[in-house]
Amino acid sequence: MTASLIPARRAAFAFVFITVLLDMFALGIIIPVLPKLIEDFMGGDTAQAAAIYGIFGTAWAFMQFVFSPILGSLSDRFGRRKVILLSNIGLGLDYVLMALAPTVGWLFVGRIISGITAASVSTAGAYIADVTPPEQRAAKFGLLGAAFGFGFVVGPALGGFLGEIDARLPFWVAAGFSLTNALYGLFVLPESLPPEKRTAYSWRKANPMGALRLLRSHRELWGLASVSFLSNLAHVALPATAVLYMGYRYGWDTRQVGVLLAAVGVCQIIVQAGLVGRTVNKFGTRRTMVLGLAGGAIGFLIQGLATSPPAYVVGVILMSIWGFLNPALQASMTRLVRPTEQGQLQGASSSLMGIANMIGPLIFAQVFATFIAHHEWHVPGAAFLLSSALLIVGITLVLRVTKHSTSEVSPAPAASVGNE
16 A cells, blocks of 8 residues: 555545444434433323333334345445445434424334434445555454444433433434534545445345355354354343343432443443554454453453442443454454455344344343342343353354464554555
């Protein structure tokens, strides 16, 4: 890669980072107000609102499952820039629709569209693979993860403040962020996938099941994809049960829970933005993945067994090490497919996340409910212990499938930023 291309690549990554940051910020803004808006439509019936909100969540995850590989494959055919910009515009207009929604049915339509347009995150991942040398991808994916964390830390806080003024105001603000982002990208974002590296669009590859075939094309890729699925499934225990668990076991109110969740986000940002690149350079992706999984497993174990709030907080701090996993995992997986398949890979990975988000809430909510109702085996933290076990299985898989790895990212020489 010539020296003149380095600033262009940095500028391109900066835009994608801002794109993901603003998308996650917009998604985070509506988190505190969407359930309340549904409750208002239901005439204040909290139980009915909770049931409908659960349907909203499942539908959103299903749209991610279906459309992530479609958008990823479209970006392999037409380029990343068009897909990212159209998704930003669609997401912005969708927030306008939800801000104006006169009924819960229209709000549901808006949530469906949101699930489709937010699937562009997979295209952002493919963009990073396009513009970043293999030895630097883990660090870049770490920064992308930090954008996720920051958006979900600051977004809900701002959304809660705006929601106190008007329940629909956060949707207007989210729309403004997305549309401004699209306008900015229209003038700034370069294309990352040249025409000669594009591939024909094929429904066989773009549909969710077809996209998953790519993951099975290589033993190591399938093993790493399985680790990703287990990790995503384990993570669902947090949104599915953490708030109820902290209230049940420690008597925490919403303010205390909010502060802790914000602290979790800050810890993740520190790990992914500042430590991933250095850790991969020192230990390699294989050991970094094991370290991340081990941190998550130990963190879940402590949280599941903690009988006091201080012990629980220790588990939260240790769990931040889990943030090492995804950047190292994605960097390894991108080395196992061709440049023309990066979009398909990211789409397939997002589909796996969608499956985890669909089945995870049912599993962990049921485990939590069962073990707090069981008199002989009263284990309030059972859901967290299950997540710990899933991550331990993940460690076993990583060690097994990367034993003779062809995807290990080695430290780059100090003066080299070589092209692929």
